[in-house]
Amino acid sequence: MKILIADDDPQILRALRITLRARGYEILTATDGTSALNQAIEHKPDLYLLDLGMPRLDGVEVIAGLRGWTSAPILVLSGRTGSADKVEALDAGADDYVTKPFGVDELLARIRALTRRATAAPGADAEPLVRLGPVTIDLTATTATRDGSPPEPVRLTPTEWRILEILVRNAGRLVTRQSLLREIWGSEHVTDTGYLRLYLSQLRKKLEPDPSAPRYLLTEPGMGYRFDPSGGSA
CATH class of the missing domain: 3.40.50.2300 (Response regulator)
Structure with a gap:
């Protein structure tokens, strides 16, 4: 150890x-x-x-x-x-x-x-640096930058960061809507799925190469969301 x-x-x-x-x-x-x-x-x-x-x-x-x-x-x-x-x-x-x-x-x-x-209660750690196409997510510094010269900061709200962190730390695994709602807003909001649709839409606009066809922040219909670190290339 x-x-x-x-x-x-x-x-x-x-x-x-x-x-x-x-x-x-x-x-x-x-x-x-x-x-x-x-x-x-x-x-x-x-x-x-x-x-x-x-x-x-x-x-x-x-x-x-x-x-x-x-x-x-x-x-x-x-x-x-x-x-x-x-x-x-x-x-x-x-x-x-x-x-x-x-x-x-x-x-x-x-x-x-x-x-x-x-x-x-085992849980796989995420890598501190995560790539979503041209965007680099630094989970330690809580920064997001888009490739360029110089790199361009991508500004995420605290709630967007929290959702992204949960999904990335569970890379490849389904995260149910209820568990996301409970962890971020509390158990009294487990039926407020509109919150998640709004925030996932905003995250995709900021991070996905093509927000209309997401490759990294995926929806599992009727269940929840999943972060695919391969971007669908695997």
Whole structure:
């Protein structure tokens, strides 16, 4: 199992690296938020241990960047004890939060619990960079650009981003209308399918080479939608 530890304290990094390697884990380390994201994209860790107070990008920004494309468990290790910090990290997408200083036995138990949870609910990670014809989607930076010199930004609303992210993270699989509506607008809107038709139409106009004949954002009649990463070429 591969774990990325991101912390700007060299003593904590060294202690955690020694402790976890002794338990058979493969360890990657980063001392700032930008390096953490770069390591994540290159090595695809199975679990993340993140400090919040890192330079360049703080922990919450790293969590948000990771959650654009990976569902791997994120455990925050932080000296911040305020409930607001915990809520912010968990709302950004962290799975658990441990306050420094912490015991090794507690940390190992939390890692085991997160690993069991991830194994029980497996989900394939999306690639951070996704191509839809001439458009590049960067799920980490939440940007879309159309090929050109220079590349032209494609502006998506927060709701359009959320729909696109869900479809891309489930590439090749049917995502039902009800599950999309529930996740984005809540269970009280599971019958409001007009929302989805409107947003999918807007996404296709912005992203598909030919919106009238979509190749990537497909409708499964009567069921839901599916992202086809091959664009129908397979």
